[in-house]
Amino acid sequence: MLENKILYGGDYNPEQWLNAPEILEKDIELFLKAKINTVTLGVFSWSVLEPQEGNYQLEWLRKIIDRLFENGIKTILGTPSAARPKWLSDKYPEVLRVRDNGVRNHFGGRHNHCYTSPVYREKVAMINTKLAEEFKDHPAVLMWHISNEFGGECHCELCQAAFRKWLSNQYESIDELNNKWWTMFWSHSYQSFDQIESPSSIGEQGVHGLNLDWRRFVTAQTADFINHEIHTLKKVGVKQPTTTNLMYSVTDVNYDKLAETIDIISWDTYPLWHKKEDILIAYDTGFWHDYMRSLKNQPFLLMESCPTSTNWQGVSKLKAPGLLEAASLQAVAHGSDSVLYFQMRQSRGSSEKFHGAVINNEGRDDARVFKEVVKTGVDLEKLGEVYNTATKAQVALIYDVENRWAISDSQGPRNDGMPYMDMVMKAYRALRRKGFDIDVISMEKEIKDYTLVVVPMLYMLRSGIEEKLEQYVSNGGTVIVTCWTGIVDECDRSFIGGTPHHLQEVVGLYSREIDGLYDWEQNSFVASEQSPFKAEYYCKNLCEVVEVTTAKVLMTFGSDFYRGYPAVTENQYKKGRAYYICADVEEKFYDDLLDIWTKEVKIKIPFSGKIPPDVEVNIRQGEEGKYIFVQNFSRENVDISCMKMEGEIIMGDDKMRLSPYATLVFKQNN
Amino acid sequence: MLENKILYGGDYNPEQWLNAPEILEKDIELFLKAKINTVTLGVFSWSVLEPQEGNYQLEWLRKIIDRLFENGIKTILGTPSAARPKWLSDKYPEVLRVRDNGVRNHFGGRHNHCYTSPVYREKVAMINTKLAEEFKDHPAVLMWHISNEFGGECHCELCQAAFRKWLSNQYESIDELNNKWWTMFWSHSYQSFDQIESPSSIGEQGVHGLNLDWRRFVTAQTADFINHEIHTLKKVGVKQPTTTNLMYSVTDVNYDKLAETIDIISWDTYPLWHKKEDILIAYDTGFWHDYMRSLKNQPFLLMESCPTSTNWQGVSKLKAPGLLEAASLQAVAHGSDSVLYFQMRQSRGSSEKFHGAVINNEGRDDARVFKEVVKTGVDLEKLGEVYNTATKAQVALIYDVENRWAISDSQGPRNDGMPYMDMVMKAYRALRRKGFDIDVISMEKEIKDYTLVVVPMLYMLRSGIEEKLEQYVSNGGTVIVTCWTGIVDECDRSFIGGTPHHLQEVVGLYSREIDGLYDWEQNSFVASEQSPFKAEYYCKNLCEVVEVTTAKVLMTFGSDFYRGYPAVTENQYKKGRAYYICADVEEKFYDDLLDIWTKEVKIKIPFSGKIPPDVEVNIRQGEEGKYIFVQNFSRENVDISCMKMEGEIIMGDDKMRLSPYATLVFKQNN
Amino acid sequence: MLENKILYGGDYNPEQWLNAPEILEKDIELFLKAKINTVTLGVFSWSVLEPQEGNYQLEWLRKIIDRLFENGIKTILGTPSAARPKWLSDKYPEVLRVRDNGVRNHFGGRHNHCYTSPVYREKVAMINTKLAEEFKDHPAVLMWHISNEFGGECHCELCQAAFRKWLSNQYESIDELNNKWWTMFWSHSYQSFDQIESPSSIGEQGVHGLNLDWRRFVTAQTADFINHEIHTLKKVGVKQPTTTNLMYSVTDVNYDKLAETIDIISWDTYPLWHKKEDILIAYDTGFWHDYMRSLKNQPFLLMESCPTSTNWQGVSKLKAPGLLEAASLQAVAHGSDSVLYFQMRQSRGSSEKFHGAVINNEGRDDARVFKEVVKTGVDLEKLGEVYNTATKAQVALIYDVENRWAISDSQGPRNDGMPYMDMVMKAYRALRRKGFDIDVISMEKEIKDYTLVVVPMLYMLRSGIEEKLEQYVSNGGTVIVTCWTGIVDECDRSFIGGTPHHLQEVVGLYSREIDGLYDWEQNSFVASEQSPFKAEYYCKNLCEVVEVTTAKVLMTFGSDFYRGYPAVTENQYKKGRAYYICADVEEKFYDDLLDIWTKEVKIKIPFSGKIPPDVEVNIRQGEEGKYIFVQNFSRENVDISCMKMEGEIIMGDDKMRLSPYATLVFKQNN
Numbered sequence A, B, C: 001m002l003e004n005k006i007l008y009g010g011d012y013n014p015e016q017w018l019n020a021p022e023i024l025e026k027d028i029e030l031f032l033k034a035k036i037n038t039v040t041l042g043v044f045s046w047s048v049l050e051p052q053e054g055n056y057q058l059e060w061l062r063k064i065i066d067r068l069f070e071n072g073i074k075t076i077l078g079t080p081s082a083a084r085p086k087w088l089s090d091k092y093p094e095v096l097r098v099r100d101n102g103v104r105n106h107f108g109g110r111h112n113h114c115y116t117s118p119v120y121r122e123k124v125a126m127i128n129t130k131l132a133e134e135f136k137d138h139p140a141v142l143m144w145h146i147s148n149e150f151g152g153e154c155h156c157e158l159c160q161a162a163f164r165k166w167l168s169n170q171y172e173s174i175d176e177l178n179n180k181w182w183t184m185f186w187s188h189s190y191q192s193f194d195q196i197e198s199p200s201s202i203g204e205q206g207v208h209g210l211n212l213d214w215r216r217f218v219t220a221q222t223a224d225f226i227n228h229e230i231h232t233l234k235k236v237g238v239k240q241p242t243t244t245n246l247m248y249s250v251t252d253v254n255y256d257k258l259a260e261t262i263d264i265i266s267w268d269t270y271p272l273w274h275k276k277e278d279i280l281i282a283y284d285t286g287f288w289h290d291y292m293r294s295l296k297n298q299p300f301l302l303m304e305s306c307p308t309s310t311n312w313q314g315v316s317k318l319k320a321p322g323l324l325e326a327a328s329l330q331a332v333a334h335g336s337d338s339v340l341y342f343q344m345r346q347s348r349g350s351s352e353k354f355h356g357a358v359i360n361n362e363g364r365d366d367a368r369v370f371k372e373v374v375k376t377g378v379d380l381e382k383l384g385e386v387y388n389t390a391t392k393a394q395v396a397l398i399y400d401v402e403n404r405w406a407i408s409d410s411q412g413p414r415n416d417g418m419p420y421m422d423m424v425m426k427a428y429r430a431l432r433r434k435g436f437d438i439d440v441i442s443m444e445k446e447i448k449d450y451t452l453v454v455v456p457m458l459y460m461l462r463s464g465i466e467e468k469l470e471q472y473v474s475n476g477g478t479v480i481v482t483c484w485t486g487i488v489d490e491c492d493r494s495f496i497g498g499t500p501h502h503l504q505e506v507v508g509l510y511s512r513e514i515d516g517l518y519d520w521e522q523n524s525f526v527a528s529e530q531s532p533f534k535a536e537y538y539c540k541n542l543c544e545v546v547e548v549t550t551a552k553v554l555m556t557f558g559s560d561f562y563r564g565y566p567a568v569t570e571n572q573y574k575k576g577r578a579y580y581i582c583a584d585v586e587e588k589f590y591d592d593l594l595d596i597w598t599k600e601v602k603i604k605i606p607f608s609g610k611i612p613p614d615v616e617v618n619i620r621q622g623e624e625g626k627y628i629f630v631q632n633f634s635r636e637n638v639d640i641s642c643m644k645m646e647g648e649i650i651m652g653d654d655k656m657r658l659s660p661y662a663t664l665v666f667k668q669n670n
Helices: A021-033 A059-070 A086-091 A118-135 A157-170 A174-181 A208-235 A255-259 A278-296 A323-333 A368-382 A401-409 A420-433 A465-474 A587-600 B021-033 B059-070 B086-091 B118-135 B157-170 B174-181 B208-235 B255-259 B278-296 B323-333 B368-382 B401-409 B420-433 B465-474 B587-600 C021-033 C059-070 C086-091 C118-135 C157-170 C174-181 C208-235 C255-259 C278-296 C323-333 C368-382 C401-409 C420-433 C465-474 C587-600
Strands: A007-011 A038-041 A074-078 A141-145 A242-247 A264-268 A301-304 A338-342 A395-398 A438-441 A452-455 A478-482 A509-516 A523-527 A537-548 A552-557 A566-573 A576-581 A583-585 A615-621 A625-632 A648-651 A663-669 B007-011 B038-041 B074-078 B141-145 B242-247 B264-268 B301-304 B338-342 B395-398 B438-441 B452-455 B478-482 B509-516 B523-527 B537-548 B552-557 B566-573 B576-581 B583-585 B615-621 B625-632 B648-651 B663-669 C007-011 C038-041 C074-078 C141-145 C242-247 C264-268 C301-304 C338-342 C395-398 C438-441 C452-455 C478-482 C509-516 C523-527 C537-548 C552-557 C566-573 C576-581 C583-585 C615-621 C625-632 C648-651 C663-669
Touching: A007 A301, A007 A368, A021 A059, A038 A059, A038 A338, A059 A074, A059 A118, A118 A208, A157 A208, A174 A208, A208 A242, A208 A255, A208 A401, A242 A255, A242 A301, A255 A278, A264 A278, A278 A323, A278 A420, A278 A438, A278 A615, A323 A338, A323 A368, A323 A615, A323 A625, A323 A663, A338 A368, A368 A648, A368 C509, A395 A420, A401 A420, A420 A438, A420 A587, A452 A465, A465 A478, A465 A576, A509 A566, A509 B368, A523 A566, A523 A583, A537 A552, A537 A566, A576 A587, B007 B301, B007 B368, B021 B059, B038 B059, B038 B338, B059 B074, B059 B118, B118 B208, B157 B208, B174 B208, B208 B242, B208 B255, B208 B401, B242 B255, B242 B301, B255 B278, B264 B278, B278 B323, B278 B420, B278 B438, B278 B615, B323 B338, B323 B368, B323 B615, B323 B625, B323 B663, B338 B368, B368 B648, B395 B420, B401 B420, B420 B438, B420 B587, B452 B465, B465 B478, B465 B576, B509 B566, B509 C368, B523 B566, B523 B583, B537 B552, B537 B566, B576 B587, C007 C301, C007 C368, C021 C059, C038 C059, C038 C338, C059 C074, C059 C118, C118 C208, C157 C208, C174 C208, C208 C242, C208 C255, C208 C401, C242 C255, C242 C301, C255 C278, C264 C278, C278 C323, C278 C420, C278 C438, C278 C615, C323 C338, C323 C368, C323 C615, C323 C625, C323 C663, C338 C368, C368 C648, C395 C420, C401 C420, C420 C438, C420 C587, C452 C465, C465 C478, C465 C576, C509 C566, C523 C566, C523 C583, C537 C552, C537 C566, C576 C587
Parallel strands: A007 A038, A007 A338, A038 A074, A074 A141, A141 A242, A242 A264, A264 A301, A301 A338, A395 A438, A395 A452, A452 A478, A478 A576, B007 B038, B007 B338, B038 B074, B074 B141, B141 B242, B242 B264, B264 B301, B301 B338, B395 B438, B395 B452, B452 B478, B478 B576, C007 C038, C007 C338, C038 C074, C074 C141, C141 C242, C242 C264, C264 C301, C301 C338, C395 C438, C395 C452, C452 C478, C478 C576
Antiparallel strands: A509 A537, A523 A537, A523 A552, A537 A583, A552 A566, A566 A576, A615 A625, A625 A663, A648 A663, B509 B537, B523 B537, B523 B552, B537 B583, B552 B566, B566 B576, B615 B625, B625 B663, B648 B663, C509 C537, C523 C537, C523 C552, C537 C583, C552 C566, C566 C576, C615 C625, C625 C663, C648 C663
């Protein structure tokens, strides 16, 4: 546990103002007004910390940390590896990344460095060691923030060699690799590991096993780099916990693996509020909050968020009054123990100078945004007891980034766009509307304790997920499985002998064909009179033609040559049940499916009524009781009397009605 | 003549399953069920045939050929040059292609090799020699399939030198080249052939003569490579005929030249069935069948087609029941002596693992697709007598790939899109709807024996086509010529002294200006009371303003400042006539023009009525009589009584009605 | 003064026809018919003037100049540096440009040379010297045309070194540069000038100060190259004036700086007539005419324009009858002393062979286009007395290319598109509709003598524009300022302490926030009853939220959370007034604002009525009187009686009515 209160503050770059000490003093004054208790320092400070090679200048940083600490503000301390000084790449060009076409980048941007380069690792170790020696025992330093937003890849010769070595550890022989990657196709067999090159836009791109293993290698190399950074800190005695800030919907690396390297998950969120209905943005953001929490199944930190408009997005949209507060509290509702911003003070120049900040270049404390920051600070003080409470979800939704890699890389059945994320999100939103807390997990996680497991388009099977699902249903669990599941193994090799592989008995059917629909086409799900479904639904993109064995057909397709074929089935398998959805069906279907299912299966929710539109509900489970967050993500008042909520209000003032963007927190004692 | 029956089968890659002999046995069992008599082997087998340099392994191939032959299945044998082993490019990087920006590709994909490289030619010669020695007398080997789908280009120094040499053979002097390419413009004159570089996206792109000659050189170098491959086979005594598989709408090379290198034309067809009305897809596919047949004016082979959905297309659309049969028989109707698939057995991995196959990974003989393959096999046995019969077209449509190069490279009159292929296809479809068999020919072909020659947008004149057209009309032929004809010579140099060059007297007019229309603009063709046309038509893209000399004006433009100017003219020239169409007019115009023309000119068709919508008709001419194919390309029943067909039905069962996707074949004896 | 008549003619490339002397004779015959008095020679002649290194061939050029001069036709003589011969780059590859990714171009295209290369400068000096020696005293040579359409950039090592040197002259120290560029952000500080690299798509792109200074360096290097060319001419005694042809909407370089190097401004205009309403094209073209005239505040030359369709545009649209004349006279109306075409005779081959020409490949003098050229020639003879008369604008519109660089490079507030040019053009068109002559000027120009200064989105402040504006309003001037003004300094560093920087008192308000709107969003301007505005207007893209101090609110926003906040304000500041427009509002607003303003402020226009739609009015001020051009830019007749024009008609025939595309010129004596 870091602190016994919710962390509030954000990224702060005072090295931009070392010649203007009055700025620092002004900032502290405003921080205190806004209840700020934490800042992140040093993330991009390398060229100030080591202006020439070997010339370390840490004094300014200590002074700032001390000065903030005197005012009750603690520091999350960054290692500076995300942006290296010019002298470093000038002297050691090998630290710059090489693109897949073999061209080495010039200096510039961020993250433009090779994770393999021994020189880079050595230089990072040296500056990290200096920082660790200086700050390992500093009472203000809460934790270490390793680098920044890891991602990207390098194709230099050092990385090629490391890739070959990594592969030779994964496969017993080159023959095994050839077989797993199915390189016999188009005569691409390798005779030795030495022949292997990384995927390239001017070379090999069509061997999916190579592509997948390259992504796994990049993940492993990134994790190894993080471990290297942490090791340099621990070697000199750092005891504070570590984190690195993750991001929205990243597919460069597999965060499951990065999560293992650090103590605490943190992430940066920049939703496009107001781009569509706010509740949809809230669901989308909530999905990633849930994903981040589920990585370690423990509270996480909101490491970056924007106080107002975000300058690098297509449109710098102002947040409407109240939204900043709602979005901040939503993070806490989903399991965050912090609300941190990028950035505390606006930069004067360069690429993020128009990024929203707690304090802008005008520097006034009557700015609208600053006043909203103050209000949120007051809220968080009220919610102190929520700190470090848990989330206990009864539903798991399997979202797996390696599956996503494989689906988007695979040729067919819809190169014009596979609806994987759409299908994941349709199910997620329907579950949310029922008020369920949801764990968003990869195939590697345990599933046995959930009441419901939703499995959208699990094209690739790995980590024994097929056995886990079979066992889970055998023991009484419910699964909802969709089309295009169980097609390939972890190297993207088709299973022989029918699909969904290993699950045909569980779902009580087997698949015959899958039809890709053009963007303008649709089919429908229609119900017989006996069906529990009463409506008709449209479906798009993909329609699977299946043959049932033991499953009961609940709906059938309404058109095309497979009219009358099963579209939705239900199968009793041992003590459990499995639903199978044969197409990318519209979202309302999932609402109705959950209605049907919840009539038959008991699942606990902490209120007896229905959730009105535009409202999101989350629960954090403390030792004494539940904290139930009820939030209005619209610009209108919402009547919530229909929810029939019980419990003590610890934030908010009206049990029956939520004003625009308002949050109500109930406590129900155990 | 290869066999006295229609070849049925396709590409087979058993080298993927050498460790699973039960797969081969299972495959043969299913092949026999489906009436398969031919497979194509070895196309991508180099890394199995020569796993290390000089280590040749042909035994496995002989065993498979023998085993298939024991079961009555013959082999089309591929040379493996389309995909080289990794060791080859690792040791000899010169075999990999260089892009127009000077960057050499990495290993990967297919066809990634230089046609000029002496090393590559030598290595290909060696493996081909081994194959030829082994199989030249094998009774199962029907023919040799040289490499695969030739195309693409290389800009390496070896190719640059070959290009310069090729140019110095084409032109008497560098002055002649300068004049033909008009290099005085922008000071681009060359002082010697040594200075010439290939067109490059980071260098010269605006000298159209250079661009055209580069494409001609690439064609010549590709043809030379094919000749090299065939020579290595013949040198050791190969007597079987040769082919190479061509493709849809290719513009990399001029197939007229490649056709000269081989004995039999074959091609690969992957229509986007169901993407729009099937009859339109059928016309489009039919056009390319006709083009392929016309290359040598003899029956061709359908070398590849897909039994169901094609995974590398934007959407993997299933073929509706019956369509596989219809599409297969359409090839035969247009002159194919084979129906061959890619692929016989589905691959387990890599980029085409979801490509449709006769036998899929499930391996069941009750799969819908397999059952349709069986049905088509039964059909083809019925149609055995059609084998090697001819097509005798009375109409020629000039489609010339060099003209297409020049139109798409030329700056103006519509860089936003020149409607060359649209205009070709509008005429083609109208001719089809009249039931005419059509030869699709280049400018190099003889035209004297046709009743009608259609000449859409013949921008470039070469091979004396202007004299041939003049002679043809003089002798009584009819031509339909459109705007933007006769503009440039074979080096894309404008003709001096008016256009359409050499044809002004034939068409009885000369051109003054051409107007480019924006995408949203249109004009119209309007008729006076005397006109044989009774309707009004819209036109788009291009409107030519002409002045008539001897021509009769049939229609005029309806708007813009050239309202009232000629839009359609007819000219009597000596014994023949010439129609001139001044714009890219809507398709219905061509139907009405042909109606008007056929009232005056006799042209024979083998039925007395009209062809209903969605129906395609083709005729193959045997020694005893005509085989008339009547096919329904829709999902509805079609009444064909209006066609008033005569003759004996040799396939199908109802003279009056075609069920969805059904084919009827009549025989009319001579 | 060049001649006492309007120059008429254009670019002529007879070096393409040296083997066809009859072409030259035919051309002269047609030139005389068309009243041609001037041609431009030699622009792309280097490979004919110096076919091998050091082998100079100027005789052919002298002969052509002489032969034309005998026929009364004078020559504008080009230096040939825009397209170098093949031998030059073959021998000295350093002359070819290097791209921002470090790749050197191959030979090809035009302008593909490094302005820094000493070799290139030497070779240009040598050919220029030869030309100067030959033609410096030739009575036919009117002026020197330096190279062609300068633009583009080179990133070679020579340019990198020159850039570093240029920067070290701009900044006192590397610390100053770091501070101005704000490189502390993301650790991008430099320790020495030697470390600096040009912006690169594979390196640094986010340091706006670097990007801006790179553009300034490219401008300086281009100007230096022009100075070098002119110096080589003057060194051997050239006395004739110099020009270089500028272009439409160029942002590669800052034309203000290039203008200083030459004696006379000239430019090339290729409007997309008929792509939308012609009056809109006329306004757009007029804007650039005014910009070019304002560069030196003296008459300019129309150096290139197209007699008919322009082949390198998306669609080669024919100019409707009369438009050529209207467009040509419009240039004169805006201050041009010439009408020159590209090209006099059509090229036979290469990339511009279908570009419109006075004489096309058919070569007939009854061609429609040729006849329109003749008619325009006759007009220009009539307008001889307009030659060298001035334009006296009372309104200045600030359009500044460096401001445009900064807006388009800056991240936020709308990366999906900043409406800078839209806002400039909305104001311009409204001013035109009032009949005002307009100077289009950069921030560097003096503004004190104007009656009105319009300041759309002056994001960047430099050259003391803020002090000039303050002084101007103090002294009684009127400014119209819009949102997003006064944000950053000349290095794109935000001003501290509120915006619009230095102008808060002048406009009587300060800015709080700016909202980016999605493409589909809009807000509105609404008026209270007291407002002089009576309508409601929609606005898009950007809405600024301001707080007024002394300003009067004329309109407010109609929706979103800033509904009721000021949208339009008016402030009395000392003797003058300032309007502030808080959003990108629809164009009609500007018409109404000018109506309100002109009721209160006197501004002189030379007619008492209103200008009808589709009509443009321009005035040239001679010593004896005003020449008022009234032009109809539509295909319909327009009644102009409402304008109540006075004066003598010196061109045209009907004071009350303008036929399609007709021009009327009045003279009003002083």
